[in-house]
Amino acid sequence: MLDSLFDDVKRMNKRQFIYQVLSFGMIVSSALMIWKGLMVVTGSESPIVVVLSGSMEPAFHRGDLLFLTNYPEEPVRVGEIVVFKVEGRDIPIVHRVLKLHEKNNGTVKFLTKGDNNSVDDRGLYAQGQLWLTKKDVVGRARGFLPYVGMVTIYMNEYPKFKFAVLGCLAIYVLVHRE
Amino acid sequence: MGETNEVVKINKWDGAAAKNAVDDAIREVLTGDLKCKESFALIDGRLFLCALAVGVALYALLWDYLYPFPQSRLVLIICVSSYFILMGILTLYTTFKEKGIFVVAKEKVGNTTRVWEASSYVKKHDDKYNLILVMRDSNGKYREASINKSFANYIDTNGTVVQNLVLNEITKLYNSLSSEKKEK
Numbered sequence: 001m002l003d004s005l006f007d008d009v010k011r012m013n014k015r016q017f018i019y020q021v022l023s024f025g026m027i028v029s030s031a032l033m034i035w036k037g038l039m040v041v042t043g044s045e046s047p048i049v050v051v052l053s054g055s056m057e058p059a060f061h062r063g064d065l066l067f068l069t070n071y072p073e074e075p076v077r078v079g080e081i082v083v084f085k086v087e088g089r090d091i092p093i094v095h096r097v098l099k100l101h102e103k104n105n106g107t108v109k110f111l112t113k114g115d116n117n118s119v120d121d122r123g124l125y126a127q128g129q130l131w132l133t134k135k136d137v138v139g140r141a142r143g144f145l146p147y148v149g150m151v152t153i154y155m156n157e158y159p160k161f162k163f164a165v166l167g168c169l170a171i172y173v174l175v176h177r178e
Numbered sequence: 179m180g181e182t183n184e185v186v187k188i189n190k191w192d193g194a195a196a197k198n199a200v201d202d203a204i205r206e207v208l209t210g211d212l213k214c215k216e217s218f219a220l221i222d223g224r225l226f227l228c229a230l231a232v233g234v235a236l237y238a239l240l241w242d243y244l245y246p247f248p249q250s251r252l253v254l255i256i257c258v259s260s261y262f263i264l265m266g267i268l269t270l271y272t273t274f275k276e277k278g279i280f281v282v283a284k285e286k287v288g289n290t291t292r293v294w295e296a297s298s299y300v301k302k303h304d305d306k307y308n309l310i311l312v313m314r315d316s317n318g319k320y321r322e323a324s325i326n327k328s329f330a331n332y333i334d335t336n337g338t339v340v341q342n343l344v345l346n347e348i349t350k351l352y353n354s355l356s357s358e359k360k361e362k
Contacts, residue, residue, distance in 0.1 A: 023228065026232060029236075032239060045246070
């Protein structure tokens with residue numbers, strides 16, 4: 001069974017094999033280039049994020065997919081939902097802007113809070129940090145798609161499952177001649 | 179990979195696998211039994227385009243890693259647009275230049291060079307294997323012939339490609355295209 005799986009590969013000549021590897025590379029590259037293209041278009045380093053916690057209920061639920069933009073010319077305003085990074089945390093946070101101070105020279109500092117949390121986010125920020133600034137912002141929520149992100153959440157909760165699925169797909173593409 | 183004269187056994191119900199197996203058999207006949215020399219320019223062109231596209235993507239990945247996003251913006255724009263242009267060129271190349279040609283073989287007869295191009299296609303859910311053999315020589319002659327026969331003519335019930343049957347068919351086509359009198 002496993003032997004016949006690799007029959008196609010064994011029968012290929014050198015060029016066919018190179019093409020097989022390259023076409024696998026092109027599948028991966030296409031996904032990558034679409035992502036990088038979205039980054040350029042939206043101006044955000046991570047144009048699509050998944051909501052991981054219930055802290056923004058009832059606006060967003062766990063598993064919602066958010067589309068972000070981060071155009072420098074658009075000012076941040078109170079009431080907007082921003083995605084921001086905090087030093088020492090890997091995962092960005094999606095919360096609403098609660099207070100905002102803007103200076104004449106355009107610099108802003110603002111405070112955020114989760115709609116479903118009872119206190120503001122100062123406890124979540126880095127040690128001694130009281131305000132967020134523009135450079136902490138990953139993007140602003142522009143649209144969302146409910147539930148789609150659950151797949152990503154499950155994948156991250158069960159990494160073995162993720163690697164199994166990705167591995168199977170990779171082997172299928174590499175082994176199967178089109 | 180690429181060992182000749184081994185028995186090729188495939189799942190005969192898989193149209194793509196059957197096509198690939200018969201294609202390979204025909205290549206073997208043209209370059210082996212009929213002693214033509216395979217020319218790789220066409221497939222190398224495609225490999226070059228693919229490699230270039232993957233290279234561009236890798237370069238974008240590396241650059242974005244070294245100079246995180248807002249800095250890498252310009253390079254990303256260039257890479258992303260050239261990647262999609264390359265994909266477009268690749269599609270044009272395979273549909274208009276390659277047109278399903280799976281082997282190009284050259285042969286010297288006297289002082290003329292003949293170029294043989296074999297292409298094939300199979301319609302979805304169809305057992306008919308369409309083969310088109312084209313002969314071009316350095317005097318500007320162009321002849322073309324095709325066979326449209328079921329896979330059953332090349333593959334036996336076990337899914338083994340019968341090299342002799344393929345050899346017969348191809349030799350017949352080859353001879354009819356080689357002989358001068360068949361000129362259209």
